[in-house]
Amino acid sequence: MAKQDKVGSVLVVGAGIGGMQASLDLAESGMKVYLVDNKSCIGGVMSQLDKTFPTNDCAMCTMAPRLVEIGRHKDIEIITLSDVESITGQPGHFSVTLKKRARYIDEEKCTGCGLCVTNCPVKNKIYILPDEEKIKITLEPEDEEKVKNVIREHKEKKGALMLILQSINAIYNYFPEKILHYISQELNFPLSLLFRIATFYNAFSLKPRGRHTINVCLGTTCYVKGSERIEDRLSEELSIAREETTKDLKFTLKSVRCIGCCSIAPVIMIDGKAYGHIKSREIPKILKDYK
Numbered sequence: 017m018a019k020q021d022k023v024g025s026v027l028v029v030g031a032g033i034g035g036m037q038a039s040l041d042l043a044e045s046g047m048k049v050y051l052v053d054n055k056s057c058i059g060g061v062m063s064q065l066d067k068t069f070p071t072n073d074c075a076m077c078t079m080a081p082r083l084v085e086i087g088r089h090k091d092i093e094i095i096t097l098s099d100v101e102s103i104t105g106q107p108g109h110f111s112v113t114l115k116k117r118a119r120y121i122d123e124e125k126c127t128g129c130g131l132c133v134t135n136c137p138v139k140n141k142i143y144i145l146p147d148e149e150k151i152k153i154t155l156e157p158e159d160e161e162k163v164k165n166v167i168r169e170h171k172e173k174k175g176a177l178m179l180i181l182q183s184i185n186a187i188y189n190y191f192p193e194k195i196l197h198y199i200s201q202e203l204n205f206p207l208s209l210l211f212r213i214a215t216f217y218n219a220f221s222l223k224p225r226g227r228h229t230i231n232v233c234l235g236t237t238c239y240v241k242g243s244e245r246i247e248d249r250l251s252e253e254l255s256i257a258r259e260e261t262t263k264d265l266k267f268t269l270k271s272v273r274c275i276g277c278c279s280i281a282p283v284i285m286i287d288g289k290a291y292g293h294i295k296s297r298e299i300p301k302i303l304k305d306y307k
Contacts, residue, residue, distance in 0.1 A: 027052060027112055029100060032060025036082045043091040051086065052095045052114065059083065153197045162187055163195060167202055177205060181213060181220070190221040226261045226268040228306050231285045235274035242296075243282040247271065249296040250284075253303055266307065 024047070028039045031053035039049045051058065062068070065075040086092050097117040104111050155163065163184065170179040180203075184195060191214050200207040214220045232247040247269075251257055254267050261268045277283045280292025284302075291302060 024048075024108075025050060029053075030060070031055075031058035031094070031096075033062045033079060033082070035060070036079070036086055039092050040082060040085055040089070043089050047091065049092045050095055051092055052098050052100065054097065054099050056097055056119075058086070058094060058096065153194060153201050155194065155198055159192075159195065160198075163198060163202075167199070171203075177203065177210075178213070181210070185220055189225045189227070190223060193222070224261060224265055226266050228266060228287050229268045229270060231270050231272045231275065232258075233273075233275040233277070233281070233283045233285070234271050235278070235281075237278040238275075238282040241282045243284075245296055246282055246284060246294060246299070249299045250303075253299055267303075 026042050026047045027050045028035050028042070029052050031039075031051050035051060035053070036058060039051045043049045053060075057063075059079060062075050062079055067073065068075050068078065086094065095114065095116065097119060098114045099117075101113040101115045103113075154160070166180055166183040166187070170176045170183065173179055180199060181191070184191065184199070188195070196210045196214065197207060199205070200210055211222075214222055230250060232243055232250065234243055234247070247258065250269055254262050254269060256262055256267070256269055258269055258271055272285075275283050275285055275290060277290050277292055280290070282294055283290055283292045284294055285291070286302070286306065291298075294302075
């Protein structure tokens with residue numbers, strides 16, 4: 017019996033790691049493969065993971081070679097932002113109808129620069145309201161003068177928003193919600209952008225913080241030498257838990273993974289000053305200097 021050439025094509029629904037590998041295997045066997053996913057990119061949940069069970073292998077190290085192969089393979093066509101609407105016909109000979117959602121860009125010309133996201137008119141319509149629909153935010157006269165002075169100082173500089181937020185953080189040691197609303201109003205920046213920045217950087221906070229920040233190193237060397245007991249003693253003396261601030265706004269207790277002072281472990285750092293070889297009994301005396 018003469019060997020028959022492979023004909024036809026294959027539809028793989030779902031572009032997670034399983035769908036990616038199936039597409040590669042099918043394409044290598046000589047089939048034309050259509051890889052369909054309802055997300056804007058392939059990779060699925062695995063692309064969001066750091067490590068994979070049970071070997072703790074790096075998820076991206078596992079995926080990256082497959083991503084490159086799929087992108088280069090002449091017999092694999094990726095169809096994203098698409099849903100299967102209907103399937104008609106018989107096994108081995110059927111037709112599939114897909115509903116493809118619009119990207120509002122020319123995919124052939126896209127370079128992935130991200131400018132479309134920054135200048136998206138739909139996004140602007142969502143976040144930037146017409147003047148007549150905006151709620152006017154007013155501050156206390158003292159706060160308004162401080163914020164206006166900061167805005168005037170940095171408004172015309174490159175990267176003005178970050179400079180303004182850094183200055184506001186230096187004044188209040190955190191971001192009062194009403195002041196973020198006011199900055200959004202004055203600069204016509206989406207409020208969501210300000211909150212995204214405020215929650216991304218560890219130097220910023222949406223909660224009031226103490227005038228003095230105590231960082232307890234919980235890195236391996238400090239932990240082995242008793243930094244956990246040091247942290248417990250600080251919590252006892254200040255009557256607060258980790259990531260909390262005392263009621264008088266004098267102290268905020270935080271932890272860090274490494275201060276870089278392993279030779280003098282265990283270490284705590286208060287306002288940038290390191291205290292090494294520290295003992296629990298020394299905590300009250302050290303805190304007294306800041307009270």
